[in-house]
Amino acid sequence: MLMNWFKDEEGQGMVEYGLIIALIAIVVIVALAALGPKIRDIFNRTNSALGTAEPSTGA
Helix, strand or coil: CHHHHHHCCCCHHHHHHHHHHHHHHHHHHHHHHHHHHHHHHHHHHHHHHHHHCCCCCCC
16 A cells, blocks of 8 residues: 555646746746846936937927
């Protein structure tokens, strides 16, 4: 009976999917941590450029 319990593979697929999702989450977190300052700088430059742009006259 104990050997049957060890051989039971029910739920194995869910565990594998959980591990894959965890690995993807770790990769995304690392990528955002590495690229975060560069993305922030892009948005800051865009914001500065829009702030100094002349408004249109609406004509």
